[in-house]
Amino acid sequence: MEKAPLVPDSPLEVRLREIARRVLRLCGGRSNWDVEYDFAYRNITGKRLRILDIGWCDSLLPLAFAKAGHIVTVYDLRPYPERHRNLTVIQGDFLENQLPPCSFDAVVMVSTIEHIGLGGYGAPERADADFEIMRQLRRILVDGGRVILTFPFNERERELFLNLRGGTRWNGCKGYLKGGSFWM
């Protein structure tokens, strides 16, 4: 499998996509990005939160949180081109992070976890890296901190490759809510 270059979409592409998202919404429509974007917005409640965004440097969501007054750190293998006084960018593999414990109030992972550990974006392939990510999140989150997690959903677990840009893991969980309880 050819490794994708570590180049994010250009700021122009990102802005055009954002305009398309807003226009579509004005017309009563929604894209899947809009659904995920909106979910993240709705569930980040509070003021001046310390937010970690992992792996979504192709979007303006981290910038929007920074503009809203939150203290945002973007962690991505690719560079994040946006700049703001509330925004810190760390380029690298999150699994190698040196972030201090209990340093974030919220973590946002929008359509990211299904790529983790599958060798996309130039990252090394690591089996069960998604579990390691969750362990890391537990370490860096404050008590009562939140993780906003969105991903494609399917009945069966499978792997496929998208446009050579990265692997994706479709986590299927038919019956997961069985009995109406998450913790049976």
Next chain:
Amino acid sequence: MERLQRLFEGWFVLDVEFWIAERKLLGRWVKWRPATMQEAARAYETLGVQGVACFVLSNRPLEWWQR
């Protein structure tokens, strides 16, 4: 199911939503709607596009007055 259960082990799920595509225009899905987990799980077979799952997790459960 097993992978997600393992992934969320020790986490408290505060909120969950599932979404599926609803309307296509000029080859692009332009409208999505909330769905049940079962609908989202079958979306790829029925619509040709995967459903989306959205979770809010926390390392501490919500107190009853926070729900």
